[in-house]
Amino acid sequence: MEQLNGIPVFVEAVEAGGFSAAAKKLNLTRSAVGKTIARLEERLGVRLFHRTTRSQSLTEEGRFFYERCLRAVEEIRLGEALLESGRREVRGKLRVTMPVIFGRQCAAPILIGLLEKHPGLELDLSFSDRVADLLEDGFDLAVRNGPLKDEADTMTRRLATQRLTVCASPAYLEKHGEPLSLDELPEHEGIIYGKRDNHRTWVFPTPDDPWRAVLPRSRLRLDDLDAIRDAACDGVGLAWLPCWMVRDHVAAGRLRQVLKNVTPVVFDTHAVWPKSPVMLPKVRLAIDTLARELPPLME
Template identity: 35%
Template sequence: MDPLSFDGIREFTLAAQLQSFTAAALQLGVTSSAVGKSVSRLERRLGIKLLHRTTRKLVLTHEGEVYLSSCLHIIDELRDIESNMSTGVSEPRGRLRVDLPAAFGRRHIAPMLIDLSKQFSQLDLTLTFGERTIDMIGEGVDLAVRIGDLHNDPELVARKLGDQELVICAAPDYLRNNPPVIDKADLLQHDCIIGWRKGLRAAWLLKNAKGELEQQQILVRHEFGDGEMMLQATLDGCGLSQLPTWLISEHLQNGALVTVLDCYAGAKMPIHVIWPRTRYIQPKVRMTVDALLQMAKMKPNVFGC
């Protein structure tokens, strides 16, 4: 390996985080000019601009944000390896970056992760919530939980946690004030509430007479990028929605929601935990994956195991 291949990385990461060559220089015990020259050499070697220089502060370029995230991730791994080798203890430590689906993550995954951080005092959390597909490696994400079919990505490892079962439901008031929902074709005559997904067709998965899943076109009125908002709109009588049983079980039990088209129900969506493929799995990642798998076994009503 080129002995100079890591030259400038320490200076870049400090300057980017502190938004100042001067502040980075104070920590490193060198001049601000030396820090600036090191970063410039790094930019020339990479062939990209990492920082915009202004009179007041440094601003990361898009490429700089991606590079900084990757550098910090690698530095965390190196510190973790050194700590384990010196102490012989594989206790999870460092910052764990996890991306979660919004409603499911807030209700079921985040509380477990917070409990883990209480158990392991050197484990720090960064949790983000959303439904978009992210570049895990580029954004420095250690783990993600995803609901739905996964794309085949050789750079990622996936373990299945379970399945979420979907049913079509509505508030009693909506059903009383609208035509009956007897056949799947009736979905084209009713207000339907869906989760917003860029570029996805407005359809629900239903079982046909052979028990096979097929897409059924629906009439969409409202789109929400959050499961909790879909639930609230359905409870408020805004229309029909196809929602996971873990989200609505309480409302089915107390009668606030009623299922329809049960003969077509049975659609499931897989739940996976995924992480970047690497030869060395950090203890914080390995421990969290094990905890998620154990939780999935302990909560069949949530994960459908």
């Protein structure tokens, strides 16, 4: 149908972030992408993109049209899912968004491992701590840590449970002593996670209070968990981190877990995907694999 001419190129240009990036993904020239968009604009009678010599951004009309095109794309994906459901081979591009550090160190290696077993599968992984809008941003799947917002247009599945622990280097503990209770934490140096003036308070569930907030002294505040772990290994102070981040360092003797008698904070990791009558086989494969392989990594 003539009405569909140019739609795939338009959607790819939006999702890829520009004509040049879309051209690479579609194996076209940038000029061909530009001419296709121009013909589509002429047929619709509106301008879809603001153009400069270096970039393109959606106009208000373009964003309105893109949101409607996504609905058509989802119907096409549903049709593909119905066809693929009878096939044994999983194929197609799977777009996944995940938190930066957790994604890079835990989730991404699991998903990348699927490529060898499924030659028809393509992965497009995005690492960001921003909570993406799956439909608007064109993602098939999200991996999210912590409490979830109530979203009527998504479905969820718990993948694993994470646990936070307080740890420090043997050198720090030898010099400053080991905290034996939460009451002793304010007497110690801590390496605090925070962005700008928003610092994360350390909280612990206790018998008398669902959440007890405790914060050690701190002369070092960092906005990167890897940097906090490295600073703890160097003896700067106590760190409050997910167990999976420090497991190898504890095993190697670079860090020691403390306050083992204190109930730790635990939180869940979920898979989130757009609600659909039929789950795409590639999405089901990714979720099932993550649900099977993530929990051992969290111990």
